[in-house]
Amino acid sequence: MNWPMLSRGFRRQFRLWRGEKLPLIAGHKLLYRCNLECDMCPFWRRPDEELLDLNAERRLMAKLADGGVLFLGFEGGEPLLRHDLPAILGEAHERFHTSLVTNGFLLAHRIGEFARSLDFLFVSLDGIGELHDRLRGIPGSFDRAVQGLRVARERLPVAINSTLTRHNLHHALPLVDLARSLGVKVNFQVAFDYSTAGSLSPSGSALRATLTTLLELKRQGAPILNSQAYFVSVLRSWFGGGAPWECKPWLTINIDPSGRIVLPCYVLNEYGGKRTVWDCDIPSLWASIDWEPYRSCNRCALSCYLEPSLFSWTSSSVVRDRILSPLLDRPTPGKPPGAPGPVPPRVPSGG
Numbered sequence: 608m609n610w611p612m613l614s615r616g617f618r619r620q621f622r623l624w625r626g627e628k629l630p631l632i633a634g635h636k637l638l639y640r641c642n643l644e645c646d647m648c649p650f651w652r653r654p655d656e657e658l659l660d661l662n663a664e665r666r667l668m669a670k671l672a673d674g675g676v677l678f679l680g681f682e683g684g685e686p687l688l689r690h691d692l693p694a695i696l697g698e699a700h701e702r703f704h705t706s707l708v709t710n711g712f713l714l715a716h717r718i719g720e721f722a723r724s725l726d727f728l729f730v731s732l733d734g735i736g737e738l739h740d741r742l743r744g745i746p747g748s749f750d751r752a753v754q755g756l757r758v759a760r761e762r763l764p765v766a767i768n769s770t771l772t773r774h775n776l777h778h779a780l781p782l783v784d785l786a787r788s789l790g791v792k793v794n795f796q797v798a799f800d801y802s803t804a805g806s807l808s809p810s811g812s813a814l815r816a817t818l819t820t821l822l823e824l825k826r827q828g829a830p831i832l833n834s835q836a837y838f839v840s841v842l843r844s845w846f847g848g849g850a851p852w853e854c855k856p857w858l859t860i861n862i863d864p865s866g867r868i869v870l871p872c873y874v875l876n877e878y879g880g881k882r883t884v885w886d887c888d889i890p891s892l893w894a895s896i897d898w899e900p901y902r903s904c905n906r907c908a909l910s911c912y913l914e915p916s917l918f919s920w921t922s923s924s925v926v927r928d929r930i931l932s933p934l935l936d937r938p939t940p941g942k943p944p945g946a947p948g949p950v951p952p953r954v955p956s957g958g
């Protein structure tokens with residue numbers, strides 16, 4: 608964390624003490640276009656409007672910084688299809704903790720252009736080998752992503768990001784093994800059924816069993832990035848008749864490829880933004896929204912909303928998973944395979 612970020616962090620904290628609600632994390636889609644065609648994903652099916660150039664990205668970042676954001680995650684579509692990605696990441700890295708989610712297809716070729724401007728990288732893998740290729744629509748995409756992971760982990764902290772659908776629950780444990788063998792971590796999130804994509808979200812006893820096993824593996828020290836609270840909350844709310852988790856979508860602001868803010872969250876409006884980030888004052892906009900109805904929503908289990916919502920200084924397991932582990936297990940790029948992987952202080956955007 609650099610000095611401008613630290614001082615913004617103090618200012619942010621002061622405003623929180625005064626009772627303001629502010630976003631902490633921003634997710635920004637740089638485009639919808641993609642080089643893969645995943646069944647569960649609505650984004651590659653959307654036409655891109657005019658994309659933001661570097662100047663517009665700078666103005667966007669200034670608004671996010673003023674609005675209290677400290678962590679900025681880039682995604683898409685496939686962000687590595689943007690030729691100006693290194694310049695955009697360079698700007699972002701001066702102001703925020705930066706992360707990126709990629710399908711990894713072009714990663715081995717492009718990582719050298721932007722690795723120094725990224726604090727954390729997520730590479731999506733939805734299964735091992737042929738299953739991943741089938742779900743992602745393009746043969747060879749698994750091998751390309753793993754090759755990208757191997758190259759990238761020498762340069763910066765990396766994790767696998769895996770989306771659980773009804774077709775790949777049986778590959779969740781092999782993915783944990785793959786993460787272990789590559790010396791990285793793996794983050795899981797349950798797919799959400801967008802109306803314009805394949806309806807693949809898993810449910811029932813198979814999902815319950817997978818989440819229960821992942822929770823147990825996490826407790827035993829497997830290289831799983833999710834907090835224990837992620838699995839516990841979904842299991843209790845969706846399966847156990849327990850209390851709903853309190854969703855706090857105001858902690859995450861999502862910006863579409865044209866600079867529009869997606870409200871109240873990524874999924875409730877199917878990723879439709881209305882107002883651009885430049886046309887409003889984020890703290891005033893946040894104060895004008897009634898967030899109350901979303902507290903007990905529990906409709907999706909996307910990590911970019913659920914993990915920040917679960918954070919609490921009074922929960923010892925959450926503080927251990929999200930604060931202490933990252934500090935004690937500082938990522939060391941270039942660690943040999945098999946060594947314990949890095950734990951980032953944040954969560955992937957995307958979904």
Ligand SMILES: C[S@@+](CC[C@H](N)C(=O)[O-])C[C@H]1O[C@@H](n2cnc3c(N)ncnc32)[C@H](O)[C@@H]1O
Nearest residue numbers: 647648683684708709710731770798799957958
């Ligand atoms: C939309 S993609 C964009 C970045 C890049 N193209 C990739 O695949 O990593 C970001 C993440 O969202 C996940 N995702 C796609 N469709 C989803 C869905 N219906 N529900 C939850 N996550 C989804 C992807 O698996 C990926 O990890």
Ligand code: SF4
Nearest residue numbers: 641643645648684710
């Ligand atoms: S999940 Fe990522 S790789 Fe797959 S189609 Fe969507 S944007 Fe492309």
Ligand code: SF4
Nearest residue numbers: 854872904905906907
């Ligand atoms: S649970 Fe998901 S859909 Fe519901 S308010 Fe939270 S982020 Fe939005």
